Amino acid sequence: MEFTPDYRNIQDAAFNKKAKRLPMYEHSISTDHMEKILNKKFAALIDGDFSDKCEFFNRYCLFFKTMGYDTVSFEVAIRESFPGGGALDKHITPAITSREDFINYPWEEIPELFLKRADEFYMALKQSLPPGMKMIGGPGYGIFECVQDLTGYMNLCIMSYEDPELYADIFLAMRKLFVNIWQGFLDKYADMCAVARMGDDLGYKSNTMLSAEDIKRYIVPGYADIVRLSHSYGLPFLLHSCGNIFNVMEDIINVAKINAKHSNEDQIAPFSVWVERYGDRIGNFGGVDADVLCRTDKQQLKEYITDLLYSVGNEKGIAIGTGNSVPDYVPTENYINMIETVREYRKG
Template sequence: MRAKERVLRMLNREKVDRIPLDFWATPRMQERLCRELSLDDEGLLQYFGIDFRTVEPRYVGPPLEERNGMQKNVFGVWEKDGFLGYGEAPLQKASTPEDVDAYPFPDPEWFEVAHLKEQCRKYKDFALRTAPAWGTWWASFQLSQALRGVERFFIDLLENEELVNRLLDRITEFTLRVNEKVFEATRGYLDVYFLGDDYGCQRGLLISIELWRKYFKPRIKLLCEQAKSYGLRVMFHSCGAIAELITELSEAGVDIINPLQTRANGMHFGNLSRFKDLVAFHGGIDTQELLPFGSEEEVRQEVRKAISALASSGGAYILASSQELMPDIPVKNVIAMYDEARKIKF
């Protein structure tokens, strides 16, 4: 069975030969895996039997400032290894919607998409999804914190509704415009739109569900509606204890929940399985304790447990790690994770 067919059949709750597999790792860990297994990046994906390939626009805008291992992203906030919020928050002194409008937001024309069709054709046998890059990944919650400062933005949610709405709208408008370019260039090839925001911590949501419904759910719905107008499935990433949001995300149009931080409150497989009729699941093999510190057999047991809980009885599941694979994880455990998943036949 071809990889694309396997993924789409799983998402349709149809019979597949084995569970679909995905891969994400920090650059350092990916380099280590390639080095220790004597493979290049594509060879690594083939070695593990990964069913997805990613496509992304190419940045062609003004040079991005770099300093001490950090880089300013297109929104003007410092990031390192993909994590936002280093250094000064550039919009921390804004007080009105007009101040937000005066800020130099990025131009969607800074992103080139002419190469994407060729990339899609190259990987036409694989399930194709967008990559988390260049601002098209964040739905607006974390990016707003980086622009305003975390404490200031959380106060804004309660005390400065007009400013928050303007900021979230500007970010969403930019994302919609970049998405349109990507979706048009990949029409007929792309399968999954991947976006996200981290709404949870280890014990619960970072804001009340009422505030989430007020500010974020409508904008996620806009992004989902746009993707679905191109026939795409929507995969949404949020770390932490987000079981309370799963039904809400489904209502907004999300099809797949990632990354399943299973050691967070309420995110164990038994609880997640009750949402199988609403969404598919992606991830779930624990990177907090199991993969870095567990034995190969413990990893294999967890893989079997995840597949049994999330892919049986009408469920849809794509196996991957619960976060990016980090350099503290033994290579043997990564091999065990994918090897066990490929052994389980449907």
């Protein structure tokens, strides 16, 4: 029987309800896996004209439907519209290192730059969504990551001591920028969204990358702005954030008022711990440790996933997938094994 997507399953999970069918979710999946599974090369089409983009998203949506997802995950990166950006992941001179840089930075131009660049992608996806399927996503990257893209992480940390006023002002400017960008996005595309999503990695294995106090003061209020906007369009809000962020989770839940959280790693805490701690208040997406997905043989992986499903699969607010993403270095057969195990469980 052909799979029929129903975005309401994952929307219910994001609202921390028990879905009629356990939904699956991934933050991102490498198109290498999509091309292998569909036996069709199409990834390069996304860089073509509008017709090419439509063909790309036809294949992209077909992949998610074929694998049994109720939604597609997609975003257009905000940081790619930053003049002088790139310090998040490149060794370049940051765009903002001083008060003068901050004052002269073209903050007001970025929302228009973003939407002008993003529109073609979102419009092509909107045309390509099959019946019953919607998108999880929005403008890509989060407030902390985008600040780093303009300042660099080390320079940002130094700035917090040497020029705390500039440090605070950059976060405030980014918060205002995010409201403008998200407002523009939701005005045009909320109707094709099942869940609004922001990805913003705040931590590593043992702690957060900034102090808990700074995250609560400068970042969480910005999340709250976007959550309120999303709620005004009737959408639940999903935060993807890697790392050990237990010391800020209460504020993320109670101040930002997110609806669901994604990202887990067994070395930090098994997925069941997230569900036990927060499952009464928010949905929890993920579950399968990405390292386990990479390194485990077929039978061990099936047993690991089956144990996970019987542990949390009957809880409210659950969407199952990896605790991170499915990059190209994950063996495709392991990814397929995960999907088959979940779909077998869903049959009862």
